[in-house]
Amino acid sequence: xxxxxxxxxxxxxxxxxxxxxxxxxxxxxxxxxxxxxxxxxxxxxxxx
Amino acid sequence: xxxxxxxxxxxxxxxxxxxxxxxxxxxxxxxxxxxxxxxxxxxxxxxxxxxxxxxxxxxxxxxxxxxxxxxxxxxxxxxxxxxxxxxxxxxxxxxxxxxxxxxxxxxxxxxxxxxxxxxxxxxxxxxxxxxxxxxxxxxxxxxxxxxxxxxxxxxxxxxxxxxxxxxxxxxxxxxxxxxxxxxxxxxxxxxxxxxxxxxxxxxxxxxxxxxxxxxxxxxxxxxxxxxxxxxxxxxxxxxxxxxxxxxxxxxxxxxxxxxxxxxxxxxxxxxxxxxxxxxxxxxxxxxxxxxxxxxxxxxxxxxxxxxxxxxxxxxxxxxxxxxxxxxxxxxxxxxxxxxxxxxxxxxxxxxxxxxxxxxxxxxxxxxxxxxxxxxxxxxxxxxxxxxxxxxxxxxxxxxxxxxxxxxxxxxxxxxxxxxxxxxxxxxxxxxxxxxxxxxxxxxxxxxxxxxxxxxxxxxxxxxxxxxxxxxxxxxxxxxxxxxxxxxxxxxxxxxxxxxxxxxxxxxxxxxxxxxxxxxxxxxxxxxxxxxxxxxxxxxxxxxxxxxxxxxxxxxxxxxxxx
Numbered sequence: 001x002x003x004x005x006x007x008x009x010x011x012x013x014x015x016x017x018x019x020x021x022x023x024x025x026x027x028x029x030x031x032x033x034x035x036x037x038x039x040x041x042x043x044x045x046x047x048x
Numbered sequence: 049x050x051x052x053x054x055x056x057x058x059x060x061x062x063x064x065x066x067x068x069x070x071x072x073x074x075x076x077x078x079x080x081x082x083x084x085x086x087x088x089x090x091x092x093x094x095x096x097x098x099x100x101x102x103x104x105x106x107x108x109x110x111x112x113x114x115x116x117x118x119x120x121x122x123x124x125x126x127x128x129x130x131x132x133x134x135x136x137x138x139x140x141x142x143x144x145x146x147x148x149x150x151x152x153x154x155x156x157x158x159x160x161x162x163x164x165x166x167x168x169x170x171x172x173x174x175x176x177x178x179x180x181x182x183x184x185x186x187x188x189x190x191x192x193x194x195x196x197x198x199x200x201x202x203x204x205x206x207x208x209x210x211x212x213x214x215x216x217x218x219x220x221x222x223x224x225x226x227x228x229x230x231x232x233x234x235x236x237x238x239x240x241x242x243x244x245x246x247x248x249x250x251x252x253x254x255x256x257x258x259x260x261x262x263x264x265x266x267x268x269x270x271x272x273x274x275x276x277x278x279x280x281x282x283x284x285x286x287x288x289x290x291x292x293x294x295x296x297x298x299x300x301x302x303x304x305x306x307x308x309x310x311x312x313x314x315x316x317x318x319x320x321x322x323x324x325x326x327x328x329x330x331x332x333x334x335x336x337x338x339x340x341x342x343x344x345x346x347x348x349x350x351x352x353x354x355x356x357x358x359x360x361x362x363x364x365x366x367x368x369x370x371x372x373x374x375x376x377x378x379x380x381x382x383x384x385x386x387x388x389x390x391x392x393x394x395x396x397x398x399x400x401x402x403x404x405x406x407x408x409x410x411x412x413x414x415x416x417x418x419x420x421x422x423x424x425x426x427x428x429x430x431x432x433x434x435x436x437x438x439x440x441x442x443x444x445x446x447x448x449x450x451x452x453x454x455x456x457x458x459x460x461x462x463x464x465x466x467x468x469x470x471x472x473x474x475x476x477x478x479x480x481x482x483x484x485x486x487x488x489x490x491x492x493x494x495x496x497x498x499x500x501x502x503x504x505x506x507x508x509x510x511x512x513x514x515x516x517x518x519x520x521x522x523x524x525x526x527x528x529x530x531x532x533x534x535x536x537x538x539x540x541x542x543x544x545x546x547x548x549x550x551x552x553x554x555x556x557x558x559x560x561x562x563x564x565x566x567x568x569x570x571x572x573x574x575x576x577x578x579x580x581x582x583x584x585x586x587x588x589x590x591x592x593x594x595x596x597x598x599x600x601x602x603x604x605x606x607x608x609x610x
Contacts, residue, residue, distance in 0.1 A: 016313070016316070017313065017317075022136065022137070022316065025316075025320060026133045026136070026137070026320075029129050029132070029133060029320055029323045029324055030129065030130075030133070032129070032323075032324050033126075033129045033130075033323075033327070036327050036328065036331075037126070037269060037281075040119070040122065040268040040269050040331065041268070041269040043266060043268065044119070044261065044266045044267045044268050044269060046261070047257055047258055047260065047261025047262070047266050048261045048262065048264075048266065048267065
């Protein structure tokens with residue numbers, strides 16, 4: 001494997017439609033996960 | 049099932065398979081067969097990835113799991129979003145840049161051929177067995193409940209998938225999976241709506257949820273840390289992370305799905321679609337199972353859900369008497385529990401805390417008593433039929449579908465089960481055939497041959513794996529809950545496979561021989577732990593992966609330093 005395989009992403013690869021950058025897209029996924037867990041936890045507690 | 053159900057079932061299955069065949073009728077080349085083309089968009093990739101993971105077992109077994117143990121199984125997927133983010137950031141750009149067809153080609157590029165073959169071999173063993181379970185699981189349940197011949201069900205279901213997968217390859221699999229997933233989602237929403245409709249008129253959705261919560265079925269998140277506990281937040285987050293990282297990052301049945309599109313962005317969006325939707329989808333399927341549980345608080349369920357097996361044992365005079373006594377006790381306790389349940393619901397509505405608490409105690413006492421009677425009934429069944437599988441949770445949802453839903457809807461839900469079975473099996477066979485062709489046939493048997501020759505070889509190998517999977521399904525006898533059986537099998541091998549890839553990505557100083565020996569040692573360690581300890585299976589992913597990274601680093605720094 002050449003060192004190019006570990007090179008930083010090109011500008012084209014780094015641009016994520018809707019989110020601007022892929023980093024923003026990943027942060028949105030993490031935020032969604034935290035929301036999921038919080039909702040499930042509260043849901044279980046409320047109805048127990 | 050009536051003729052309407054058979055028309056809906058067969059019409060749906062054939063329409064989707066024919067559509068896939070029509071869309072790929074002009075794609076004769078090896079590229080389309082092994083890795084699709086750039087016309088496949090991120091939405092198709094996302095649904096295809098989801099359909100590959102969601103086998104028939106997901107829809108038969110998961111609601112039953114929730115019926116029995118509540119919502120805790122959803123934690124199994126908590127590590128998934130983080131794993132998919134890492135795959136999007138690290139794995140996908142490298143796979144695209146190297147233009148690999150299989151993930152294991154990358155191991156060959158980074159290390160050497162023997163490590164590539166080790167990774168591919170572990171995948172083939174694990175996925176070959178899993179493909180057998182994927183065919184076996186729905187067949188065993190459907191044959192038992194519908195009275196179909198088990199062997200014939202396995203053969204027909206298996207051969208149907210083998211034919212269209214072998215003929216169409218990757219592109220056909222991705223296109224058909226999009227529509228199969230659409231049928232699956234539609235069917236599950238219809239099933240959920242029908243369950244709510246079948247609840248007593250005076251029980252609202254809020255009442256039903258409240259009953260489920262008070263009976264301990266809605267605890268989806270458990271933050272306690274216990275290594276022997278199968279599902280808690282930590283095992284789900286950490287073990288689930290490694291399981292998902294290995295499954296989505298290194299299992300060819302998934303890698304082939306998201307590399308099917310032409311661009312990095314399409315692959316990434318396809319995976320992030322799953323990172324966002326997978327957990328809510330599993331929550332919804334489990335919640336459907338919980339609503340089936342609530343439904344069976346008002347409609348008396350059978351004492352044992354595998355009714356054909358129950359009736360077979362009942363024909364034995366001695367067993368019949370014992371079962372009749374247990375049934376009488378069961379009926380009495382069920383009536384008492386139902387009365388207490390009604391009091392509890394009324395008290396909750398009126399805000400009468402004391403009366404509600406008292407009624408809840410009675411309900412829980414009734415629930416425990418029913419569990420005890422069911423346990424005794426299973427002992428009677430086991431005593432008279434030692435081969436009988438007494439874990440009946442896989443039969444809960446199908447029992448509900450067949451006995452309480454109208455004709456037409458039954459056909460639609462049977463189509464859901466078969467769509468799920470065929471979509472998951474097709475992806476598995478597609479990946480098994482491709483891996484054998486690319487990583488073994490081209491490397492060890494025919495390094496120089498024409499594209500046409502490799503295309504035929506890929507088709508023959510795909511069909512051969514189909515026959516292996518069908519043969520395994522014909523001889524399988526699985527005792528675990530079926531969805532757990534697949535996850536346990538995966539966890540035994542995934543840790544080691546993932547370790548090979550993580551060493552390749554992040555341990556730059558490690559070379560081929562060190563990681564190869566470390567892979568063999570780690571797989572042995574996981575197998576020894578599996579047979580000798582009682583560790584929750586998700587931890588095998590962590591152990592296998594960590595062991596490969598640790599052993600390979602140590603070997604590279606010491607014995608293989610020169």
